[in-house]
Amino acid sequence: MQAAAAQSGNWVVMESFSDDFYTQHTPVEETVLHVLAESCDSANVVQLILAGHGRLLMKLNKRGETALHLAARNGHLGIVRALIDYAKSEAGHWFTPCSDRRKRMLRMASVAGNTALHEAVRNNFYYIAKLLVQEDPEFRYPHNYAVETPLYLAVEKGRHNIMVLILESCKTPSYLGPGHKTALHAAAIWNFPESMMLILEKLPNLIKDVDKFGWTALHYAAKFNHQEIARLLLSADRSTAYAKNDDSKTALHIAVIHGHITGESRNILHLAVKHEQGEVLEFVLQNSGASELINQQDNEGNTPLHLYVATKNLDGNCLVNHPFVDVNSFDNSNSTPLDRIVGGDNFQKDSSGSYDKCSPDYSSIMTSSSISYSILIKKELEEAGATAGYQNVATVQF
Template sequence: MVRVDLEIEQIRRSQLHWRESPGRMTQISLPPNSPENPLTFTTANVPDANYIMQEQMIVDDGAENASQEGHKYPLGIEDKIQSEHWERRHKRLKILLDAEKVEISDEGPQQGSDPHFMKVALYLAAKKGDIDGLIDALDTPVSLIHNQITPLRNTVLHVAASFGNEDLVRFLAYHFRSLLSKRNHRGDTALHLAAIAGHLGVVDVLVRFQMDQLNKDSLLDVDVEKNNDTLIGKFEETVVVNNDGNTPLHEALKNNHEKVAEYLIKENIEYAYYINKQGKSAFYMAIEASKLNCVKAILSTRRPYTDQHILDEEITKGRSLVHATITTKNIVLLQEIAKTKPGLLHVKNEHGQTPLHWAASLNFLEGVEFLLVNFKMDMFEKDAYGFYPIHGASKNGHVGILDELLQHFPDAIEFVNDDGQNILHVAAMYGKDSVVRYILNTPELDLPLNEKDKDGNTALHLATINWHPKVVSSLTWDNRSDLGLVNIDGLTALDVAEENMEAMTSYRQRLTWMALKSAGTERAKLKNKPGLEKLKSATYETYNMDFSKDRVNTLLLVSTLIATVTFAAGFTMPGGYSNSEPDQGMATLLNKLTFQVFVICDTIAMYCAIMVAVTLIWAQLGDLTLVLNALKVGIPLLGISLTMMLLAFMAGVYLVVSKLVWLADVVMILGIISLACLLSLFIPLNLPYTSTLTILRYISYYPFCMLMLASGSYYDPVEHDSF
């Protein structure tokens, strides 16, 4: 703020301020080293004119006669412009004005004066800030300057303001006041464009002229309690907005012009509280962008109506300023708002969440500590969804927040939401394995793992219903979990999985089912229960017959190609055959170890490929059971065949290039890397994940994690919004 104040002070130095009273124009102050006969500006002798012409300032008797009929405007500032230049330009303009025949009103062009595209010379002069060039380009009548617009309906003042031509903006604003209120196709005034471009000097000039036309002090005379409607009306009169409902301050903040924003806040605090069509005030946007200086400037400027606008839910559409601050995770901003307006800490957002709810949901640990320690924020208040703050932290997987909340409120571990769910239920339902592991590995929490919610579902049921295989795996590995518990429908977790699995099941669903099967989860012993018939065949129904046929045909084609290639390789041995007795027809490299490896691997690859082909022929008979069994046998054999073919190729190439050591080493290294990749990709697909044997569960644990990683089930799902 200090830097901005200094800049504005420099801009305002050597300025003249005028106030118009009936019958005279009185000079308020003169700049340092002002001439003896400073310039004054009076309205021209043109009825209803909106422009100013220059005359020499005379003694008081003459000044008393300076006021004329028509529009009278209090004059703004004159910033470091040489008097002789202004006098020359005003004389030139006066010549044009004397010939003016058309009356001009504040609304701009009169009827019959249709807007048309701006002359090129006029546009270039406005763009360059060339006042003389602009006067040269003016048409007669001069009033038609209001009709000169660009394709985007920008006036000459819009153009000058957007390019930061401060002197030209001042000149135009003096002579053609109605241009100040003209809007382009977006509803932007010249002040909007100056704020968008970040031209502080231009913004200052335009604000001076606009503020002269507004009686802001009248706002202070309104009784807040008795004249609420009048207060709101006067508040809105001081604000100029575009089609998006944005004030110039909104636009300055959107375009990251902090100095311009600070200036606008200082000059017109009303801008800070106006709500645009998105339901955001400039104050809210300043907080979102973490503009600390702007926030401090707003908080330090008080009006009798500002607190009402901040707290009124109908106006703010549930957009709490404290919640916006918490979203930025800026502890300094939060401390500043809490210090200046502590009442805002008890405002809820559109979801009925307190600031503590929101901070816990967003993992804002500093904010949670600040609210708990300094304001003793209540942990015992639910939001609109029946969640306590600790449930929000659990839902979003924030272990650090959970730990902090439980340190201050140890009994919060017993909190349940409107569905009777504790933090373990919520974490399992939303797949937050980090929270589940935190609870499982912290015995002092003493949270029952088999607790049921209102529907009789345990955490294991909820994780299964929402297909979170990693959470299911974590819960089933814990010996305290009772895998046989049933919900109010009489279903175990395995029953729930099989009842909800579709014919074209996703791999996430299959992984969840495998985790339950490997843990030895049993089906419920029920009779005449709806869906029981489906449970008996659920594992088979997951394979759609058409999909299985396509899969079988693809594998059959692959096995046939492998058999063909390896068969041909068996008769085209590396090194060729001997043509001399007694070894005629024998391989010349027969006694080489790598040659022997080549032959063995090639032979195994071919035989396995043939067996796969024969096995898959059985699957063509159309029985789903045969298809499943054929795949169980064929896929491992196909993996062996591919592995042996890779080794055979590596051995054969290594053999024929072995005399060039570096090349042979490259072949060997690439072969080993490829073999490792093949095994790491193929073995996880063929392990007995549903086996209940403890040793096999341990062996298959890490491959199972690899499958979860491949299917996108390993990491906790990200919640972009709290709800």
Template sequence: MDAKLYNAAVLGDIDFLVQNKDKLVDESTPNNNTVLHLVSLLGKGICVTEILKMHPLLIRRVNSNGDSALHLAARNGNYDVVQELIRCAKSLDKEVESGIGFDKVIQRMRNECGDTPLFDTVRHNHFDVVEFLAQEDPKFSHTANNIGETPLYIAAEKGFDDSVAVILEKCTLPGYGGPCGRTALHAAIISNGAVSTRKLLVWKQSLINERDERGWSPLHFAAFFGRAYRVSQLLTVDKSITYIADNDMNTALHIAATRGEIDTAQKIILDCPDCCEMVNDSGQNILHIAFKYKKSNFAQYILRNYEAISATLVTQKDVDGNTPLHLMAASTCFAPLLVDHAMVDKNSFNNKNLTPLDLIEESEVKVHPVLIKNLLSAAGATLGFRNIRSIEEKDQDPNPLGKDKIREEIRKIGDSYNIVATLIATVTFTAGFTMPGGYHQSGDLNQGMAVLSRKPAFQAFIISDTMALLLSSIAIFLIFVSLWIDNISVLAKIQEHVASLILAAIGAMMVAFSTGTYVVLGESSALAITTCVIGVISIPIYFSNFYKIFNGIFNSDKVI
């Protein structure tokens, strides 16, 4: 395009454009944008009017991307330009082929992506332009573009509630499909749009039953993302959707179990408690799935709050003959309520003739399964001894390198414990010879004795400091002994004891600090009490955080 003509379009120089009207049709940029494209993109409304007076058919011209001037104006939200383009198009004769006005023709033109101007303006959230275009051509359905999107789907997916509302209000039969076989209602649930969800359900209630390519209904997505309020919204309309299963026969409740979404599951079970009986194509119920995906908190919730339901679930076997207890034993998470459940057969055999305890024994032993194994054994679980071949194969140790790696990982943990235990021992040993308050000086009857030895707080300091030193020393000794042990189970057990000893030593050290500080600040009672309280409060905080971390280990996907 001629540089002067280009600059005139950018600056909105009407006089120059009028003087060079003969060039307006032939001149274009490398991307085939005409002068009309440029002024429409930049919102030069007056220039648009003058250009269309001189060359009205430029309104049909498209660039290399298939975009008309209306596409660019709509994309940039240039409301005045969009109005002017539509007004000018209405003044032209009807198109001979389609028999509709030019205003409808340019609104229905699709670019290389399959987008009409309405797609572009919805995508960029220009509500005034969306409203104008929707009411100008209400009967056009705006079917899907090249990637399966429709304007209504885009608006719902992006959470543009106003655009969703105006399309539903103005358009007679708007397209509502999206990629992967989804609908605008799927998109509204994914974006957590309360208003869009409500309006779509009022407009077309049957959307609630439509499934995407995976077989997921809107309720599946609400369960997956933990949208408890959306679940309530959907179930208020139709409770039967709870029983819709996807291509793998997973219901929304199964999906909630994979994600550990307790609030979502609660709402589903409240409305349809019998849906808990449903199993997927692997024969797995929600407890199977919870353990498969390491969501022990979810399993604990079901076991604790739904006694009648749990009585059935705990005994069900999947297609491999595994009960929920089998899957718990094979995972790294743990649910005490399952082990203690009266209906659980702790020695049930699966299709491979393995009990839950067998599953732990035949696997390469890890730290957490050792804990589960001990708890199962305490609850009465035994080895099955049906599958002798698997026991023989295990005794042959076909994968010594795998066990060496596990052994190495356990020793690395021991190294970390050793550092912590040594630091505690060093600090507490030093504190034992640096008594709070000092010693009686020479000449005193009690020369060399601790000055504050008769104070109860001092005595508490000595006892707790000694306990911390003793516990940390035992931990160091156990770590030292473990250097000569190769048995993985024994190593794992030692690390459990070491962790407990260090935990107790830290608690004792905090008590020693609090009481030692208190005894030397006796004259400043307020400061002494404050310091002591802070120190004591830190102990339950420390233990509660340790519990959260320890509990999180059982629910994490990462294993040692």
């Protein structure tokens, strides 16, 4: 009868056994306040109970949970507010300031390491989370025993509005998740671009954090082919493309292994060349599947070799001399890779075939590393049998 009265919030019946509130409890050591917080949102009854039995505020059940934990888990905003208001008041027999009592209650962790905010986030109760965070914005919420901070949970569970709340209200939000992952890893894994943007804005240093396997958020974006996430991460810090995990693999290596292409229909060889990642290029070309990739065209008809001629420092000899490469493939504008070389044949040469030092363009060859490098690529292509294209023969000047 007592439990039924507590579950329904029937104060008339509960009042008849109010003298036993502190000593009576369920088999899991839940008091009348626990039962009420779990069962219904009767804030006025909570106020009546606490008026005569203030010590129940911090009473724990077998799981180490206060009534606040249970109210937050079950979405009972009225009870959460009533508990906080009582903790802030001068009522009750306490030897500590009411502000300390409030903080102590808000920060109490259960046997599983969960605070009331963990419970609100996990169960997607935004207004309860808002009340809890606003009451204690200075607290750096720790992770529970599953290594989940409230922020990490918010991202992983897709609670974007709660994530925004925590990032904008908490002064120093904690962000850890299982396996040394961060909230940024979670956004990359679960493909939440909006969350990713805000985390990068508020916690930019997370972009280089690695989990226990040495994986950055970009590694996970590459693994799951989350292209918008990858673009956001690379725009924030291009150096992350070169970060290696514990197996010495970059994000591009991971993309190779999982066979992903980009929105421009560029395969991993296109990306390795474009981003001038020589190790990745060699890694791909040593793979048995390289023959399927090496002459593939993107949306503009570029093969990886077409992109190679625009690089500045990449050693692409392994690409140019690969047995399956077509050095004379045409793009959508009917140009071969050799046609793309800018500079080489536009400079005057002397009778020996060397560039004429009297030419007004000679100094630009000597001072422009990009043109000089293009000349080297041109020579490399010609030695591999590349020729100029003649599909636009009407416009070619001889």
